[in-house]
Structure formats: structure tokens, C-alpha cells
Amino acid sequence: MRPQVPNFTGNSVPSPKNKPLNPPARDVPSVVVSRLSLYLRELHHAVRDGRATISSSQLGKLLGTTDAQVRKDLAYFGHFGHPGIGYRCEELITEIRRILGTDRQWTVTLVGVGNMGRALLRYKRFSAGGFQIVAAFDLDPRVVGGQIEGVPVYDFSRLTPIVRQHHIQLGMIAVPATQAQQVADQLVTAGIEGIVNFAPVTLSLPKSIALVGVDLTTELEQLAFSVANRSGSR
Amino acid sequence: MRPQVPNFTGNSVPSPKNKPLNPPARDVPSVVVSRLSLYLRELHHAVRDGRATISSSQLGKLLGTTDAQVRKDLAYFGHFGHPGIGYRCEELITEIRRILGTDRQWTVTLVGVGNMGRALLRYKRFSAGGFQIVAAFDLDPRVVGGQIEGVPVYDFSRLTPIVRQHHIQLGMIAVPATQAQQVADQLVTAGIEGIVNFAPVTLSLPKSIALVGVDLTTELEQLAFSVANRSGSR
DNA sequence: TACTGTGAAACGGTTCACAGCC
DNA sequence: GGCTGTGAACCGTTTCACAGTA
Numbered sequence: 001m002r003p004q005v006p007n008f009t010g011n012s013v014p015s016p017k018n019k020p021l022n023p024p025a026r027d028v029p030s031v032v033v034s035r036l037s038l039y040l041r042e043l044h045h046a047v048r049d050g051r052a053t054i055s056s057s058q059l060g061k062l063l064g065t066t067d068a069q070v071r072k073d074l075a076y077f078g079h080f081g082h083p084g085i086g087y088r089c090e091e092l093i094t095e096i097r098r099i100l101g102t103d104r105q106w107t108v109t110l111v112g113v114g115n116m117g118r119a120l121l122r123y124k125r126f127s128a129g130g131f132q133i134v135a136a137f138d139l140d141p142r143v144v145g146g147q148i149e150g151v152p153v154y155d156f157s158r159l160t161p162i163v164r165q166h167h168i169q170l171g172m173i174a175v176p177a178t179q180a181q182q183v184a185d186q187l188v189t190a191g192i193e194g195i196v197n198f199a200p201v202t203l204s205l206p207k208s209i210a211l212v213g214v215d216l217t218t219e220l221e222q223l224a225f226s227v228a229n230r231s232g233s234r
Numbered sequence: 235m236r237p238q239v240p241n242f243t244g245n246s247v248p249s250p251k252n253k254p255l256n257p258p259a260r261d262v263p264s265v266v267v268s269r270l271s272l273y274l275r276e277l278h279h280a281v282r283d284g285r286a287t288i289s290s291s292q293l294g295k296l297l298g299t300t301d302a303q304v305r306k307d308l309a310y311f312g313h314f315g316h317p318g319i320g321y322r323c324e325e326l327i328t329e330i331r332r333i334l335g336t337d338r339q340w341t342v343t344l345v346g347v348g349n350m351g352r353a354l355l356r357y358k359r360f361s362a363g364g365f366q367i368v369a370a371f372d373l374d375p376r377v378v379g380g381q382i383e384g385v386p387v388y389d390f391s392r393l394t395p396i397v398r399q400h401h402i403q404l405g406m407i408a409v410p411a412t413q414a415q416q417v418a419d420q421l422v423t424a425g426i427e428g429i430v431n432f433a434p435v436t437l438s439l440p441k442s443i444a445l446v447g448v449d450l451t452t453e454l455e456q457l458a459f460s461v462a463n464r465s466g467s468r
Numbered sequence: 469t470a471c472t473g474t475g476a477a478a479c480g481g482t483t484c485a486c487a488g489c490c
Numbered sequence: 491g492g493c494t495g496t497g498a499a500c501c502g503t504t505t506c507a508c509a510g511t512a
Contacts, residue, residue, distance in 0.1 A: 042436065200359065
């Protein structure tokens with residue numbers, strides 16, 4: 001949807017040629033990245049179930065894809081499997097987290113402490129995944145100055161200094177549609193690097209800012225279409 | 235991801251051959267359907283801004299795609315444009331809603347009245363989009379028996395009879411990951427036709443049930459990857 | 469002139485099939 | 491035997507380019 005700049009391929013630095021090549025050598029389709037997240041989810045489950053290894057066909061079956069797809073996806077990033085064995089779960093978890101960048105800690109801010117915002121603040125899985133919400137913003141004086149789930153809520157006017165002070169990297173927008181673009185602009189000005197937008201609008205941002213949009217109505221519409229047309233598409 | 239059964243093409247009924255052919259003649263890629271939702275969103279904005287018509291290139295620009303893409307997408311479903319003019323906004327809204335099936339009213343249930351569930355119950359846009367949440371379910375006696383946003387909360391044990399009684403068609407799952415599969419099974423047993431799953435697990439369901447998954451951690455992971463790899467993919 | 473609808477070409481992701489390895 | 495990694499074939503989507511229409 002946005003032109004992807006080709007990644008540097010002719011790296012002249014004498015890098016270790018085999019084993020995990022970390023900066024993806026080839027430009028990676030975003031659908032591959034989203035499957036990586038799903039692999040990670042299943043790997044966590046596998047570990048919890050006491051499994052030590054998993055094969056590409058097992059992983060594929062769990063997700064409704066094929067073994068070849070799993071192997072191809074992982075091959076974008078390196079050689080993580082063991083012929084005759086499969087993938088060691090713990091090892092692959094580590095690799096995928098490194099690929100996604102979730103082995104480090106990310107600092108996140110939330111703008112808009114309404115219903116959705118509050119749910120996001122209370123969502124426990126973010127911290128486990130490497131994402132820490134360190135500040136929230138709103139205009140409503142009834143919430144400004146307080147804390148929710150240990151996260152301080154500031155007045156929106158203080159966004160820029162606080163984002164800079166905490167070196168916040170990612171922003172989540174959960175404000176009404178009409179305000180989303182200006183909030184996004186503010187976040188960009190403050191130096192944020194990526195945005196998850198829950199407002200039902202298409203944001204226009206500099207190409208250098210990563211953007212993911214989540215629209216709940218859109219999701220239900222997909223479902224309605226599938227049901228109405230009974231062809232079981234997913 | 236799931237095999238799509240070919241839609242009937244040889245319709246023998248003497249249907250009006252030109253103009254809007256409603257049941258998609260060709261099998262429609264799901265990415266096209268998701269763009270339809272986005273077109274709809276932009277069309278609503280356009281109408282609110284007082285526009286009467288919009289061209290494929292304007293629509294495309296708004297969404298970060300091309301004019302050709304917009305036209306090709308719409309061409310799956312019929313001939314909605316007017317050469318030299320573009321698309322009449324109101325008209326196209328009507329058409330897309332009919333295609334998506336959101337011109338009718340859908341009845342929805344929510345299982346899991348935790349943080350996420352409560353946010354969903356309070357989300358105002360569902361009803362505007364044609365989706366009405368008519369019942370919610372939980373196990374917690376502190377919420378069971380009450381109402382949230384006018385939606386009654388029942389004990390989970392009463393799911394099947396109540397879903398049947400209200401002819402509820404769609405379900406939203408907002409329970410912890412460990413319980414999601416069994417909730418999904420219950421919903422299927424009760425006769426639900428489609429599910430939006432907010433729990434971070436891959437559900438396994440009969441092919442006849444439509445499924446959409448939303449995982450907030452996954453969304454943030456996409457963002458982290460984009461930022462960490464600075465290639466501005468979306 | 470302005471714009472749609474659509475074959476045809478180009479592109480990119482998926483699937484296949486097999487060499488290589490444990 | 492079981493499984494990975496990967497070039498090559500395949501297939502579906504996107505882009506192009508233009509005929510057709512108001």
C-alpha cells in the first residue's frame with residue numbers, strides 16, 4: 001500500500017555470511033511479517049504444552065497454511081530449522097522476537113482515554129510482548145491528572161514535552177475520528193516513530209512513520225460479507 | 235487461507251443482465267472486500283464534506299492506492315460509475331452496503347465482559363454500521379444479571395437458548411485465550427454464523443463459519459517490525 | 469475533456485518438488 | 491524416515507493502457 005524502499009543488499013561490511021542474517025536481505029512482504037506474529041503465538045502455546053520442537057507442517061496446520069509457507073517465511077530471515085528435527089521452540093521464539101524487534105522494550109503512549117483507550121491500558125498482554133505504555137493523554141479533566149493501571153494520564157497539551165522526555169517510540173490513537181488526524185500530527189511532531197490508529201479514518205502521515213490501522217467496524221463488515229455470501233472466505 | 239467454494243455463475247433465472255449483479259459472479263479476493271470497507275468509510279466522509287461525486291483517482295489517493303485498483307475492485311460487483319463524472323457518493327454507499335450485507339441489520343452477541351468486552355459494548359459505531367449487540371455473556375456474578383449500555387449480560391450457561399431465541403447471527407469473543415476455543419464451540423453449537431475473535435489464539439472451526447481475528451499484540455508487533463527495519467512497510 | 473470499465477502485461481506471493489542433511 | 495531450505499512453476503493480484511461513454 002505504501003512503496004517500500006528496497007533494502008540495502010550489497011552490504012560491503014565483512015558480515016558473517018551464513019547463519020542468522022538479521023537485517024532482512026530481501027524486502028519482506030508485510031503478510032509474511034504478520035504471519036511471524038502468529039507463529040510466535042503458536043510457539044508460546046507449544047512451549048506451554050511442553051513441546052521442545054515443532055515441524056513446519058505442524059506449525060502450518062495450526063495456522064491453516066502449509067509447511068512450505070512456514071519454511072519460506074522463515075527463510076527470509078535465516079536458517080533456523082534442523083533437518084530431521086524441525087524447529088526448536090525456544091530457539092525459534094528467540095529468533096522471531098529478534099526479527100520483530102520485540103526482544104527489546106518499546107515505550108508506548110496512548111492518546112484518548114475513552115472506552116477503547118481504557119481497555120487498551122488494561123490489556124495485560126502488551127507488557128508481556130515487550131510494549132510498555134508509559135503515558136496516556138486526554139482532554140477530559142475528570143481523567144487528566146489521575147492514573148489508570150499505573151499509567152499517568154496527562155492533558156493533551158503536554159504531549160510533546162512528555163513524549164520527548166520519556167523517549168516514547170510508539171503511539172496508539174483511540175480518539176474520535178474527527179480528532180485523529182490532528183492527534184497523529186502532534187505525535188509525529190513529538191518524534192514518535194510508529195502509530196496504531198483505532199479511529200475509523202485513513203491517516204495521512206510522512207512515509208517515515210510506520211502506521212497500522214485497526215477498525216472494528218471494518219472487521220465486522222468482513223464478517224458480514226462472508227456470511228452473506230457464504231463462501232467461507234477468510 | 236481457506237479454500238473458497240466457487241460461486242454459482244450459471245444463474246438460469248432471468249435476472250436483469252446489465253447493471254448491479256449482486257451475488258458476486260466471480261470469486262472475490264478477501265483483500266478486495268476489506269478495501270470495500272475502506273471505500274465506504276471515505277465515502278461517508280465525502281458526503282459529510284458535501285461532495286456529490288468522487289472519481290476513482292480521488293478515492294484511490296485518499297486510501298493510498300491507485301485509480302485502477304478502485305475501479306477493478308468495484309468491477310467485481312457491477313457497474314457503478316458514470317464515465318466523465320465518477321461515482322455518485324450516495325449511490326456508491328448504497329451499493330457497497332448492499333454488497334457487504336450491511337444494508338440489513340445484523341444481530342450480534344458478545345462473550346466476555348472484561349475490559350475489552352466493555353469497550354466493545356460501548357462502541358457507538360457498530361449500530362450505525364448495521365450491527366446490533368443484543369446480548370452479552372460472562373461468568374462473573376458481579377456483571378451477570380445487569381446491563382451495560384442497555385445490553386443485558388447473561389450467565390454463560392444460558393448462551394445457547396438465548397442465541398437461538400434472538401436468532402443471533404454473529405459473535406464476538408473477548409475472553410481469555412484459554413477459554414476462547416470452548417466459547418467458540420458453544421457459539422457454533424448455538425447456531426452462530428460468524429465470529430470475531432479478540433483472543434490471541436487461532437480458533438479451529440467448521441469451514442462453514444466465517445471467522446475474523448483481531449490480535450492487538452500482533453498489531454503492535456507489525457509496528458515494531460516496521461520501525462525496527464525502517465523500510466516504511468505497511 | 470473527464471472519467472469508467474476492462475483486456476493484457478507485469479509483478480509478486482504461494483505451491484511444488486526435490487536435493488541435502490540428520 | 492523425517493524434515494529443512496530453495497529454485498522453478500504456478501497462480502492471483504496489481505498495474506498498464508486504451509477503447510468506450512457522457
